[in-house]
């Protein structure tokens with residue numbers, strides 16, 4: 271029931287006033303971003319770790335009836351537009367089996383203005399990203415026991431080898447498509463967000479069970495969250511491991527893994543790291559119902 275004191279025209283005037291304030295604040299934000307760009311120089315325009323922190327704070331602060339998913343979507347748009355103020359970037363995405371879904375996940379995350387490059391194969395995505403630090407790649411999250419997966423191509427050393435930098439969707443924005451996940455790759459180094467998982471590839475020369483490999487990694491201080499293996503033609507096995515935390519080549523855990531000196535273990539590569547996405551639970555726990563909040 272409308273409050274008698276509320277006059278409809280007044281209320282609309284109040285909405286218009288809030289809109290004007292919001293727009294002014296966004297313009298003010300943009301001018302601060304321009305100053306940040308001045309400090310960054312030629313540094314990367316998108317910073318996935320920092321972006322995750324910004325979005326997590328949105329969730330923490332949220333209350334009231336405005337749907338949190340909508341709020342997160344608005345902020346993704348703000349962040350991507352802010353990145354584009356600083357410099358151009360394109361996003362090459364794989365339009366294979368889950369192509370239309372990957373496209374909408376990519377668009378949700380990188381916003382209306384990002385240039386999208388549809389690619390018919392993961393190899394094409396990798397090529398675009400390898401050739402330019404201004405291209406981000408979006409690829410399907412590797413499935414268990416998938417034979418020919420794109421991550422094997424990242425198990426190489428060198429500064430021009432793309433790394434995993436983000437996991438999408440971050441805020442479960444694409445409703446109904448949440449089950450499809452993707453990983454973003456870039457030539458720009460991954461950065462910690464404070465709550466991350468890392469991706470490693472470990473080569474093994476002899477038969478070693480999944481639990482055996484998990485135990486070995488635990489000895490090196492690495493908590494394995496998931497493991498996908500692929501038998502190479504030469505007889506060795508490459509395993510993609512997702513481990514808890516932000517673990518890079520420079521990390522002690524990585525050294526410890528190399529120092530195990532277990533003859534079954536061959537080379538190890540750091541593939542990158544990604545901020546842990548917001549769970550549906552974290553988003554839904556913020557009530558969107560009327561009148562529940564002060």
Ligand SMILES: C=C(O[C@@H]1C=C(C(=O)O)C=C[C@H]1O)C(=O)O
Nearest residue numbers: 306315316317320321349352353
């Ligand atoms: C403003 C920055 O650049 C980008 C835009 C951000 C934003 O709008 O909040 C956050 C991180 C970067 O992706 C920054 O690096 O701080």
